[in-house]
Amino acid sequence: MAYRFLADAVMLVHFAFLAFVALGGFLAWRYRRVIALHAAAVGWGLVSVLVGVECPLTAWEDRFRRLAGEQGLARGFIDTYLTGVVYPREHLLTIQLAVAALVALSWVGFVLRRHRAAVRR
Template sequence: MLALSPTNAARAADALLALHVGTVAFVVLGAVAILVGGWRRWRWVRGFRWRLVHLLLMAFIAVQAWLGALCPLTVWEQALRSRAGQAAYQTSFIEHWLSRLIFFEAPWWVFVAAYTGFAALVLLAWFRVPPQRARRGGHG
């Protein structure tokens, strides 16, 4: 790991947590946007690249859950908090509230079931609201 001062490690951990919350928001709100946008006929929800990223990210999350592995962002954040001399998830304002937003206490099987179910929903949306590749040479 980089040689960070405890203060900079704490700031980096907070930034990483914010990125983690953004990732969760992308996955959850992206799925909602796809389903609502398919129904409302929003063309942008069929964008192939972002849909592929969305699907692959959700698949990665589900596979991690099946393997019993922690998210790499969580592992990195905890290492930074340790470097900062902080107990994970018990210090700064940003870290405190953002972690409460995305981390829950439950048996591991609950997370495996939830991530698997959500991955199935994202996969179903792939076929129900299929993405479309951009047309080459055209305007639009």
């Protein structure tokens, strides 16, 4: 039972990480120090998508699920929980581009807000 709890906890952390990748730049508008963490998270996301490096969170969840006597993740985290579940598989590129646009928008907004604050001083 402890392994299942750990697997579920890792799954929730993974979802939180994905939300942070998509929306963390907007959080940086209020808490500017977050931008460095967000840039690192986006960098990891890019490496994961472009190079195909598996996220350690996926490996941990899979291991905990197997230790709990479950099947584990037959595919990666996103393929298991999002692609084909939340959005159709054929829209994966559209979703990836939408997340990239959100990140870009949040960073442009961050820079503009910082510039406006500097001008006011």
